[in-house]
Amino acid sequence: MLNSEQLKILHEADSDTALSPEFTEQIAAQADASQLTNEQLLEFLKICNVLYRGGEPLISDYLYDSVFLAELQRRHPHHPYLETVEPEKAFVGKTVTLPERMLSTDKAYRQEEINRWLTRIEKAAEEINIDPSSLIFRATPKLDGYAAYDDGKILYTRGDGRKGTDISRVFERGLIVGGNGKRGQGAGEIVVGQSYFNTYLADYFENARNFQASIIREKELEPHALEAIQSHAAVFYPFSQLPDWYGPAAEVRANFHEIVTEVRSLVDYDVDGVIFEVTHDAVKKHMGATRHHHRWQIAYKNNIETATVKVLNVTPQTSRSGRVNPVAELEPTRLSGAMICRATAHHYGMVKEQGIGPGTIIELTRSGLVIPKIERVITPHPPQIPDRCPSCGSELVWDSDYLYCLNTTQCPAQIENTIEHFFRTLANVDGFGLKTIEKLHAAGVNSVYAVYQLNLSQLQSMGFGDKTAQNLLDQLQRSRTEAIEDWRFLGAFGIYRMGLGNCERLLQHYHLTDIFKLTIEDITNIEGFAEKTAVAVVECLKKVEHDFMQIYQLGFNLIRTPWVRERQQTSSPISGKTIVFTGTMLHGKRDDMKKEAKRLGAKVADSVTGKTDYLVTGSEVGASKINAAIQKGVRVINEEEYLALLNG
Known part of the structure; x- marks a missing residue:
């Protein structure tokens, strides 16, 4: 059966379908489209799309494209569904016309398909008397986020590609723009850092798409979602700002898998493939677009492997916060090159509702290095729900979908x-x-x-x-x-609703040892702190004050966070510039140089884009990296030149 969240998404989307939840689940389990009528096939595709956009996918992208969509294409090559942009989930707000159409991207799952696409591009170039060997292709990570369009005044959902919903409220909540940080750069995606999600959000959201959908909704954000925005872990990333690879078609063909591996690793966001596009404007114009996608662009998506696996046991694990999380112990199964024995079951609400216990048969997915995920339950069994903490034996209590141990001092x-x-x-x-x-x-x-x-x-x-x-x-x-930032030191105490972003924000206004005197009003006066957060912070600071002062008095080498008014007075040659450091530095550690650059008002990035101002090189830097930066118009300077610039 569809789970309660999936049913809720379909209800909110007003998905009036003739397919029952039971039959929908049966179609997904069989992964066979050949026996469906045309109407059933189309309805199933629509249901899958709505659930995917809502962050609760029913089947993998690969099954959607290669089995069900391919079946519709085989039966009706010119069916209108194949030529329309799959609509994003609707949100509360006025529907508005997009400044320009946002199309989908054509997909390929094998290198042979990419090679055929390259050949079509080369033939198109010859048709307008352009030498195919002169063409340069750009490859960027295919972000698995929430598509949107920013015209500088309004942020729109992609909607159906022509009309979307105004979700500018996410910028008012503190969402920043990735890359150079400027508004009005067109199409992009709302994404969240993969490492941040796994560390701070995985206990609250089943997947990143689920989180991305939550921050767009009109209702008040949950504290951990707001903290992710304010910590700049969640951003709107314009496609034009993505780090990229450039090269000719010959290199794409010769080093395809190496390029894909390199490009996928350029960002710390969920990536489900690589987008290739030709950069020549005349060729783009000549090739044009269908009603569904641009012909001069294609997405290579790795085939996500799936396996049917038996659950042996569900093991409870108690976290730092007292939350007891379920881990499914599985029959050892090789998936995407790794032997998988465990997978997260997210929370005990899911275990209870879907029937995850010894003997449950699940569909497991894993792509590349992504954490194994329970895609769906095929055959449920009686769930295992603990009533006592596995660590201390205390009685557990329910809070929504979660189980907690309240024995905070002795567990x-x-x-x-x-x-x-x-x-x-x-x-x-x-x-x-x-x-x-x-x-x-x-x-x-x-x-x-x-x-x-x-x-x-x-x-x-x-x-x-x-x-x-x-x-x-x-x-x-x-x-x-060893020197560390004072906000990092504060964050180490794990104060409720005080992630590293909020710690830094608080210390931009108050000294570290003064925060225990703050009132709720003091904190709410700081931009980014809601009253609920302030109440929780004041309460938790009182609880940790004794332990904090004991440890603080041991003497740590803390770098004080510059106060807001100090930053406003600071001017330096690199203030407002985007800098990337690479290689081994001789005059200090690279991390220390990054910290100093940030203190002087610069934005420090990990990869070079066309918006990078300086690439600062140490020793042992490859010529190809330097040449690639020069081709993008980036100023490349060595460590000595950088230090001279600062001392200017």
């Missing part, structure tokens, strides 16, 4: 995960992974402060070897002497 898992979170967030200390912390906690160490009080003989008595014990002490010393 081993919460204590260990809290300590691990502290050192992981500091990011300047090694050796304190969960295994080490479990060993420390078993010996009676139950707080971060207690870790810092350890000496060599104590560590040795706990079973650590002489060398390991000394290394741990050296790392603790390093964590106090």
Whole structure:
């Protein structure tokens, strides 16, 4: 059966279909379109599209394209559905005409299809007397986000490609523009950082598309969604700003898989393929577009592998916040080159509703290095729902779809995960992974402060070897002497609703040691803090104040966040510039140079685009990287020239 969220999406979309939920699920399970009538096939395609746009896909992209859409194309090559843009999910707001049409992208799943597309491009060039060998192709990551269009005044959903909905409210909520940060650069996608999603949002949203759809809705955002926006983890990324690869058709054919691998890794967002396009304007104009897609552009999408897998067990795991999360233990299955034994079941509401327990048969998907995902339940079985915390044995309580352990002060898992979170967030200390912390906690160490009080003989008595014990002490010393930002230090305490973005925002207005005196009004006066967040922050700061001051007084080398008024007074030669650092630096660590550049008002990026102002090179930088930057009009300077620029 379709789950409750999928049924809700179909209801909100006013999807009046003749297919029952049971029959829809049966079609998806069989993955066979040949026995469907034309009407059933079309209805099923529409249902799949609505659920995909709503963040709750029924089948994989590959099945949609290669089985069901291909069947419609075989029966009716000129069916109107094949020539229309699949509509995005509708949102509350006035429907408005887009400044220009937003088409879909033609898709390919094999290199042979890309090669045929290249040949068509070359023939089109010859038709207008352009040498095919002179053509340059651009390849960019195919973002798996939420398509939108920004004309500088309004941000539109893609809608049906001609009319969309005004969702400019997301900019009012703090959403920024990726790349050079400027509004009005046309089509793009709303995306969220993959690493940020896995760390901070995976407990709340089943997938990134689900999160992206949530931040567009008119209703008030949930705190963790708002924090993602304010931390600049979620952005609207214009296609024109994406990092890219350029080269001739011959190179695409010769090094296709290497190019795809390189381009997919250029951004830390969900990517489901690579988009290739010819850059020659005359060729683009000559080739034109269908009512569905531009002929001069194509998307290569990796075939996402799926497998039917049996669930052996569902294991509860208690997190730092006390939330108990279900992990499905699976029959070992090889998928996308890896042996998969576990997959997240997201939350116990899902386990209960869909019947995930020993013996459940699920469809598992994995593409590339993406975390394995339960695509759907094929055969449900009685679910396993714990009533006590697997770590401390305390009784669990339900909060919406989630189970919580409220024994915050004595639960081993919460204590260990809290300590691990502290050192992981500091990011300047090694050796304190969960295994080490479990060993420390078993010996009676139950707080971060207690870790810092350890000496060599104590560590040795706990079973650590002489060398390991000394290394741990050296790392603790390093964590106090190596410079880190004060907002990172604050974020290490895991204060509710205070991710790193909110920590930095707060410290732009108040000194680190003064924040415990703040009132709700003080915090709500800071842009980006809602009253609910302020109430929670004030309450949580009181709870951690004692532990915070104990650890703070150990003496850490903290870089103070420049206050807003100080930043306004700061002027430097690189203020407002976009800089990329590459290679090994001689005058200091690259991370330190990045921090200094940010302090001086520059925007530091990880990859070069046409909007990059400076590529600062150290040693051991390949000539191809430098030449690619020069071709994009980027000024390339070495480390000495950069330092001279700062001292100008």
